[in-house]
Amino acid sequence: MSTSDSATPRDHSGPVLTAIAVSQLMVVLDSSVVNIALPAIRADLGFSPTGLSWVLNAYTLTFGGLLLLGGRAGDILGRRRMFLAGIHIFTLSSLLAGLAPNASVLVTARALQGIGGAIASPTALALIATNFAGPARARAIGVYGSVSGAGGVVGMILGGVLTQWTSWRWTMFVNVPIGVFVAILATRFIKPSGRATGQFDVAGALLSTAGVTALTYGLIRTPGHGWGDPQALAALAVGVVLLVGFVLIEARHSDPLMPLRLFTHRNRVSANLLLLLLGGTIFGTFFFVTQFLQNILRMDAFAAGFAFVPWGVGIFAFSQLVKPLSDRFGVKPVLIAGALSTAIATIWLSRITDHSGYWTAVFGPMALFGIGIGLQFALITRIALSDVPPQIAGATSGVLNVSQRLGASFGLAVLVAVFGSVVAGSGHNPADITHGYRVAFFVGIGYTVAALLLAVFGLTTAPKPAPRPAPDLAESPA
Structure with a gap:
């Protein structure tokens, strides 16, 4: 029989949610905090x-x-075990990155950070x-969503502060105390889970890892080399073939x-497609708005980071309103309102000039993006996890994370x-660049x-509340 993590005692739900939210903040923050520090890293390590x-x-x-x-490893090997493994890998590799004496060590450490994040994030x-x-799950997803959405903004601000006032190395070191804090909370308050029965899908693991890696490589190569680049096209083709297999x-x-x-679940497919589109919107906006602020408005890295504060404030404020708004008006209308907000924000940005x-x-x-993402992210996550059997919750989370990551890259x-x-x-010249x-x-x-149309026509009814996991579903602690 498959197993699940045992239910969290009521008085431990706070520390458990804190560990999960802070771990996600650490992983998301790391995706953006380094961007601001890149010039300093290049000068110091000779990239x-x-x-x-x-x-x-x-x-x-x-x-x-x-x-x-x-x-999926969390489903089979135990979620707390894999969550802690991911946090430990991420924390130690962050320390290695901060101490890196040369470019090769830093790149290796960053790859190890990615491994830790890939284990910790879907498991969280x-x-x-x-x-x-x-209601407890809705609140927890709201916190997770606000952290996931605002983490990029926090990373940009923190990256500017640390790089300007200390050293680029502290953009790596900052993860160490956070990781230690999360590991302590998780060890103490998250109950161990039993191992699910069944064989580990080795062939699927190899093909999915190689396929997604090839696809990601092709996508991150195209901005610098163009869509006609032979290596990019080959990587994309290999990725598609492997994923079909x-x-x-x-x-x-x-x-x-x-x-x-x-x-086979219409709402779950729609939620993954929505996150795919939202990922592309977020990363594209981050990239080009940052370029506009620094290249056209001549802001320094510190000021450019703080320019995104309305985005972060909007996400935090409106993610807290998701539950009362969806309780009153329904999930679909709130999700549509969020998609409409991001659409208006993008239309507004398309009218910028060099003046x-x-x-x-x-x-x-920025404020509209914050509102839209705050309303959408938690609801998309909630819809995707609705009616998911506990024994495949990790696989569902992994697919959701892949949707966002590939959407961002593509x-x-x-x-x-x-x-x-x-x-x-x-x-x-400024006019041509701004154009x-x-x-x-x-x-x-x-x-x-497209996200707005998907919210209107792709979703059916609101997700049903998930039953609380029964304590007797868990085997002896692993």
């Missing part, structure tokens, strides 16, 4: 202009490639699915890494390619409008 991108790419490759495996979401139910194997396996019955100012052209869209690659084609051959940003945002409208 080449092209080699510097691997400070980001090494993390992205291992994180994206191992998400499915990390999520699965722990919510199996340790909370009813992965699906064929999963259809025949008795205990698959990614149960295909996950995709635009922060308060007239950026502040409003969405950004498309927008950067569009921008590059617009500014190619231009004089690279390229404007066209990229105009294309980005397609992401947000």
